[in-house]
Amino acid sequence: MGLTLAEKILKAHTVDGAFVKGGEIGLKIDQTLTQDATGTMAYIEFEAMGIGQVRTERSVAYIDHNTLQSGFENADDHRFIASVAKKHGIYFSRPGNGICHQVHLERFGAPGKTLIGSDSHTPTGGGIGMIAIGAGGLDVAVAMGGGAYYITYPKIVRVTLTGKLSPWVAAKDVILKLLSIMSVKGGVGKIIEYAGEGVASLSVPERATITNMGAELGATTSVFPSDENTRLFLKAQGREDCWIPLAADPDAEYDEEITIDLSALEPMAACPHSPNNVKTLSEINAMAEGGRMKIDQVCIGSCTNSSLVDMMKVACILKGKTVHPDVSLAVSPGSKQVLTMMAENGDLATILAAGARVLESACGPCIGMGQSPNSGGISLRTFNRNFEGRSGTRDAQVYLVSPEVAAASAVAGYLCDPRELGRMPAFFLPETFAVNDNMITPPAPPKEAGEVEILRGPNIKEYPKTAPLADHLRAECSLKVGDNITTDHIMPAGAKILPLRSNIPAISKHCFAVCDESFPDRALALGQSIVVGGSNYGQGSSREHAALAPLYLGVKAVIVKSFARIHRQNLINAGILPLEFTDEADYDAVERGDILAIEDLRDQIAAGDTVTVKNLTKGQSFVTKCPLSERMKAILLCGGLLDYTKANLKK
Numbered sequence: 001m002g003l004t005l006a007e008k009i010l011k012a013h014t015v016d017g018a019f020v021k022g023g024e025i026g027l028k029i030d031q032t033l034t035q036d037a038t039g040t041m042a043y044i045e046f047e048a049m050g051i052g053q054v055r056t057e058r059s060v061a062y063i064d065h066n067t068l069q070s071g072f073e074n075a076d077d078h079r080f081i082a083s084v085a086k087k088h089g090i091y092f093s094r095p096g097n098g099i100c101h102q103v104h105l106e107r108f109g110a111p112g113k114t115l116i117g118s119d120s121h122t123p124t125g126g127g128i129g130m131i132a133i134g135a136g137g138l139d140v141a142v143a144m145g146g147g148a149y150y151i152t153y154p155k156i157v158r159v160t161l162t163g164k165l166s167p168w169v170a171a172k173d174v175i176l177k178l179l180s181i182m183s184v185k186g187g188v189g190k191i192i193e194y195a196g197e198g199v200a201s202l203s204v205p206e207r208a209t210i211t212n213m214g215a216e217l218g219a220t221t222s223v224f225p226s227d228e229n230t231r232l233f234l235k236a237q238g239r240e241d242c243w244i245p246l247a248a249d250p251d252a253e254y255d256e257e258i259t260i261d262l263s264a265l266e267p268m269a270a271c272p273h274s275p276n277n278v279k280t281l282s283e284i285n286a287m288a289e290g291g292r293m294k295i296d297q298v299c300i301g302s303c304t305n306s307s308l309v310d311m312m313k314v315a316c317i318l319k320g321k322t323v324h325p326d327v328s329l330a331v332s333p334g335s336k337q338v339l340t341m342m343a344e345n346g347d348l349a350t351i352l353a354a355g356a357r358v359l360e361s362a363c364g365p366c367i368g369m370g371q372s373p374n375s376g377g378i379s380l381r382t383f384n385r386n387f388e389g390r391s392g393t394r395d396a397q398v399y400l401v402s403p404e405v406a407a408a409s410a411v412a413g414y415l416c417d418p419r420e421l422g423r424m425p426a427f428f429l430p431e432t433f434a435v436n437d438n439m440i441t442p443p444a445p446p447k448e449a450g451e452v453e454i455l456r457g458p459n460i461k462e463y464p465k466t467a468p469l470a471d472h473l474r475a476e477c478s479l480k481v482g483d484n485i486t487t488d489h490i491m492p493a494g495a496k497i498l499p500l501r502s503n504i505p506a507i508s509k510h511c512f513a514v515c516d517e518s519f520p521d522r523a524l525a526l527g528q529s530i531v532v533g534g535s536n537y538g539q540g541s542s543r544e545h546a547a548l549a550p551l552y553l554g555v556k557a558v559i560v561k562s563f564a565r566i567h568r569q570n571l572i573n574a575g576i577l578p579l580e581f582t583d584e585a586d587y588d589a590v591e592r593g594d595i596l597a598i599e600d601l602r603d604q605i606a607a608g609d610t611v612t613v614k615n616l617t618k619g620q621s622f623v624t625k626c627p628l629s630e631r632m633k634a635i636l637l638c639g640g641l642l643d644y645t646k647a648n649l650k651k
């Protein structure tokens, strides 16, 4: 039997574990990336491991999230990351150079390689034929030190693309369609592999839009074949030497198959407040007063849709027009390369002339760093997440759309189908991109590394205290939440909170602020406690702060109906027990304030896949699932991945 594309790359990188479905495999990691909001913690952890130079082929530290700098914190963090990068063999992409995933695709991604990044949208690299996976900072730190990255050997889903996109229908509509089919948890434990004749009609940036937003399926990653389009993209970036052809064997077998006819797609939007709440534009408009949904704001950019071709399409739609008087339009090109080329080809002037507010090449509004909509405002965004409150305005209604829909609507003042614009001109990728890596600082040569001083500002605090897993646990349920709790609920971001990413005691004060503002004080007062939640708990970001803040607040276990992949791993890495209800009725029975107890915890973890929890308040007991590999058990027993790694390094 032949191999799927994903299996080929995984097999070539498996250094530990058996290559069997559902088992755990350790992967050799060729490249790593970090961004600043997760990077400071990742480098604090890397330093705590006491490893000198990184042992990857290429590690890059990007600054793209915290660029608002409304206090000293962000700038201090940038300097800290720059100094660590210089000392330890890491390339440093300076603020202004662009969003990590866009720049990585342009300058470093290579077919057939493995990449892990401390950001959930790392799968963007799948657009160029990499196995690119989002992970917690600690996992990235271990990989930088040459350690394997472990995943559950995933199911492989083949998504066959047939036909060709109609004019004004976009790559964004492909992934929105898939989200409507699979939902935000349909990809958990799976790799989405694209194939079929439709693949050849999509450029690398379009493929990257699709793999980027595959994160919203909960998938481990998504991957496209490496073909002639991939070669041309790399050639245009001056990197043709790293191109290799890659595709699945014709007789490869898949666990699941889905077919999407590109020709049948039409412009769509993900409605508030979930990326899988997908409707066609006509369905949404039909529900609005007068058959047209009026809008207040449009934001174009983010790692999903900020490539040069995206910007060219936007400029083409805005040419000679003015942004509607009731609408504010913000545009953030994805990288310095994109912005430079827009300046050179005149698109920047076109967009400015139309009245757009051009922002720096960074995450910006996507993570609530500015441009929060008006109260109850309707905002169309080309981003990947529309979780409640993420924009910075609690009651804003955020719709996720393609750049084409965004630009057409910005002019119209209502949700507008770009097909109303008439004939679409052809858009081509340039034969050469404007390559200028002067904002990527190489590390110091290893023999000079000893002299590099680490610059640590007062905002940078240590990793929270950990302890080996206790034998017995008796703790109050300090919080009970429902289904689909995102990491934006557990550890919100935005302009006020993001600057505290290097300071766990300070950021912990905002833990679960969206659900219950009294949680942090209550948890701290209890000393130790247990959180209870519903299904798909921890979906969204890779931020390990959603585990480290609870760790700091004394959360010892999280019992939920089901977990999102990266967050579950982050809990284990932080030494917090991830338990799953086996019966919905047990979830219903637990109430906040109940005293829960687990006896012989270490033995239960070591012995098998279940843990019995007693609800002392209700006089009941229930069984929870806790499937763990031997390695994960050892990590939990040690008190987390940092302690486990340090202990193993000593050995």
Ligand code: MIC
Binding pocket: 037, 038, 065, 118, 119, 120, 121, 134, 367, 493, 540, 541, 542, 543
């Ligand atoms: C996001 O899109 O939510 C983020 C901000 O990029 C996060 C990382 C973070 O929280 O720092 C992600 O996607 O992992």
Ligand code: SF4
Binding pocket: 065, 099, 119, 121, 302, 303, 304, 362, 363, 366, 367, 383, 384
């Ligand atoms: Fe940045 Fe938004 Fe992409 Fe996250 S999703 S990396 S915040 S642009």
